[in-house]
Amino acid sequence: MRNTSPRPGRRLRAAALACAAVLVAAGCAKSEENAAAPQPEGTQGAQVVATPTGTSGSTCSLEQFGGEKFDLKNAVVGFSQSEKEANPFRIAETQSIRDEAAKLGIDELRVTNAQSQFSKQITDVQQLIAQGAQLLVIAPLNSDGWEPVLQQAAEKKIPIITIDRKINAEPCKDYLTFIGSDFYEQGKRAADQMIEALGGKGKVAILLGAPGNNVTTERTNGFKDRVKEKAPDIEISFEQTGEFAREKGQQVTEQLIQSNPDINGIYAENDEMALGAVTALKGAGKEPGEIKIVSVDGTRSAVQAIVDGWIHAVVESNPRFGPLAFETAQKFLDGEPIPDTVIISDREYDSSNAESSLSQAY
Template sequence: MTKQPGHPRHLPFAAVAFAAVLAAGGCAKSEDDAASEGTAGAQAQQQVAQSPAGTAGSTCTLKQFGGAAFDLKSSVVGFSQSEKEANPFRIAETKSIKDEAARLGISKLRVTNAQSQFSKQITDVQQLIAQGARLLVIAPLNSDGWEPVLRQAAAKKIPIITVDRKINASACRDYLTFIGSDFYQQGVRAADQMIKVLGGKGKVAILLGAPGNNVTTDRTNGFKDRMKEKAPGIRISFEQTAEFTREKGQQVTEQLVQSNPDINGVYAENDEMALGAVTALKGAGKKPGEVKIVSIDGTRGAVRSIVDGWLQAVIESNPRFGPLAFETARKFTAGEPIPEKVLISDREYTTANAKGSLGQAY
């Protein structure tokens, strides 16, 4: 688990990685949440970059990129959100970007939302470029298909920072850097938790995320590779995409319990699908913990479900990118080297810590 500092600290920027702890925006709380969180809920969990060993690759400077320095406060900055903000991850992510821009005095922040339509996201970003954006922060819906945007941005020397999902292109040439989690390791850690709660034996189903992006691919491969390596007694007997949505998670799990009534565990590649699975299991007459569920994200609803016994573990994927994204941009415009990827450290929620950690979930 990542140690949570009490306040932001800013350390020198290394050529291969951030070693900074940056304050991040919180997430709106319901009255019920606020009542249960206490003092811990007053501060959102901060993103922490991994050590240099966890952030490998080449670096990029403003001179190498070919652009000119610009003042963030007086420049148009574009943020492209990919998905409908019904998902707590997306709500917290957008809020973090907006909050940090406001804190820094960036008055020309332009925010778009593609509503889970990739063609709209491409159009959104092209419009941001046409509006004179000097910096683009993009949460990509898909990893492929960005060539039109990349060509236009490169022609105007606009740095692009991608957050939470990668795009299949070349850092420093096509875009500046990626900031996010190690998705493969998230899958590995989810497998470790599933092995633990099942005692190394049983049948497991996978609720796959949306196809066409690296998050789904890496979370799947990490989980399967770890299972092959560490748990020959666990068999993956079912896998189907539920597209990272709660509704599809419920629908797929309803099919699952009919076709595999003896399933022992469900690995959901995000919390929304896991919570949909909980609804389906309740409808099928299952009791809390009868089917072990492990997921990835760290939403408050999922962590609360651990407390209630429906989930057994959640691997965090921290969405509060605002401070780290804008600190990256500031250092880049100051001429400092930026790594091609900045990997953040994510904690785990389990039955041992979930109740006391509700205030750090989003």
């Protein structure tokens, strides 16, 4: 399958990480103080990233990993998407991979979609391996259960780059590196927004993401730890999974309103659940801003909901992995050591910048 995609035309918290900021697409690096400010026209796809060495401080080179160097442009590259592309994050993520492959002139990009079925994703990747994939970029549905794929890839020395979610395996042995957001930091930043919105006191509900992956765990722990540290008068009185889905987020919020009518805030671990919560609040006759909602993602619909007063703030989870994924792969093939974790930058949206930044949301 040839890639015929068209060729396309930030707030990083690097606390305690000794890392270098790297510009991988058009745009200019900004300081943390103004990182949430809108980007200039023409830089909507920009990524300012950091490349920390990870908690273990380990890196991986082609010599360590094994295998032969190959020309990325002439290689068979497989991309495995995990979820249905009804979610704006997934749409933007896949398009970023397609666009960057086209920009680089990579002829053989093979894209699969597991349709939110883990067994299908395993089969998808095994088929990509059988079809001769020399590089695999995987957006994992779950963090566990990858042993069959990892074993087959290791036998053929196929480097695997995982994006947006981690797999529970050993970097440089089972896979090359993980590229994604600092999900724990996202949770902390969401908590800061909620603390500000509630003045440090009140009752908060958490719409948990899907179980079984590191994103949900880290966004939850970051939020809870920050609330405990900075706002002990905020009580987390309700937690239930909304499975990262809008309809489920609406259903859970409808139950929440009935069981906890005195709730003051909702932390949704992605925008789709937050938008479902908005629908439930509207149905219950609530007014915009009556219950403060903070979420994570940065979709255009959620940023518009800030403009409309229904959502208080959104912490971005940047889905534009294409430039960074292929740059990391090329550095690896050129013999450069690759860190086991590469962090992409995430901005924030609130009432001060939502309207002016709407075009930069995805």
